[in-house]
Amino acid sequence: MNKRIFLDPLFKNNPVSVLVLGICSALAVTVKMEPALVMALSVTLVTGFSGLIMSLFRNTVPNRIRIIVQLIVVATLVIVVDQILKAFAYDVSKQLSVFVGLIITNCIIMGRIEAFALGNKPLPAFMDGIGNGLGYGMILVIVSFFRELLGSGTLLGYRIVPQSWYMGNGGFYENNGLMILPPMALIIVGLIIWIFNARKEWSK
């Protein structure tokens, strides 16, 4: 049971490609792989623990203010983590600077709390959060892989396309400028959704 809760969000119910949640940050942080990985990791932690905490409180939260309570829990978690990073891992916190706000507003977190954590026991809620975070991160990494490779000729900051290939150095190659602009993220996400849907058709 727990295994399915964990694995389903990776492929069958992937938050980005099937539920189409969290698209906004998928555009913003996928130009390079490094921020995409950092974002994936932070969102995974936050979805996991906010699911766990909200599930523990699920029987006490008044119905009318439950969205506000969810927001408070998520925001508090993110701020505490950010403060700890600033004190003990300053470089990582600088990497994260812009993402902190983006994590709080990520639709996946609130979506999973509403849809799953409020109606399930803590452990499954935690697994569901981690699974969804990883499902989201997987798409982010795939998108950023293509955008960084084709847009900058590097991967994780390391040069893949040799300098001598470039037009400027007498070669034949040119980076694709469209890759580093936001529309390309949407196009790649669209292609991924297409592949997911096509696979679903075949497996029927």
Add this chain to the structure above:
Amino acid sequence: MDNKIRNGNLYTFLYAAAIVIVVAAILALTAQVLRPRQESNVRTETRLYILRSAGLAGGAYTVKDRNSYVEKEYNRYIKDTAVGPDGLPLFVCTLEDGSKKYIIPLHGTGLWGPIWGYLALDNDFETVYGAVFDHKSETPGLGAEISKEPFSEPFRGKSLYKEGEFVSVSVVKGGRAAGNPNAVDGISGGTITSRAVETMIRECVIKYIPFLKHE
């Protein structure tokens, strides 16, 4: 719990009040406990940037205790901080061979938030010896690249003057700066941030020009 109580007004109000107090206490406590460490990190960061603009402190990213390493290096090289025009700071860095570099702090506005940096000048106050930039919240992979070396390294050796006139260093469209002693390549896709760097350098350095000439 009984659903009627749980959705009543009194319970809702009390619940909201309780959660606000608890969360406020947690956040205040975290901020208080961690503040000294955070402040010392920020101070180290500032000093490290000053040193890096003069090409020093290269080992800071590999040593274990960065705070004390940077402290030591800073005290070794930055022996003098002159007060420049209008009380603005100017850091004087004395290298091992005795030559002096003058480091000007820069502050400006990027696309999403503040950007800043340090510009080290040679003894003639014309040639850029080195530069570092950083930002609060520029777009990752685009504007945020100003903090990386591929962007800041080309500033080295550029001139602030053209035929005796102050022209600052322009940040031009990627690939157009080749051979131009007054320009460096900008970041494709990060045009606004690149221009902001150009504006920042011009506006900050120009205040120092009368002072440096006088010196």
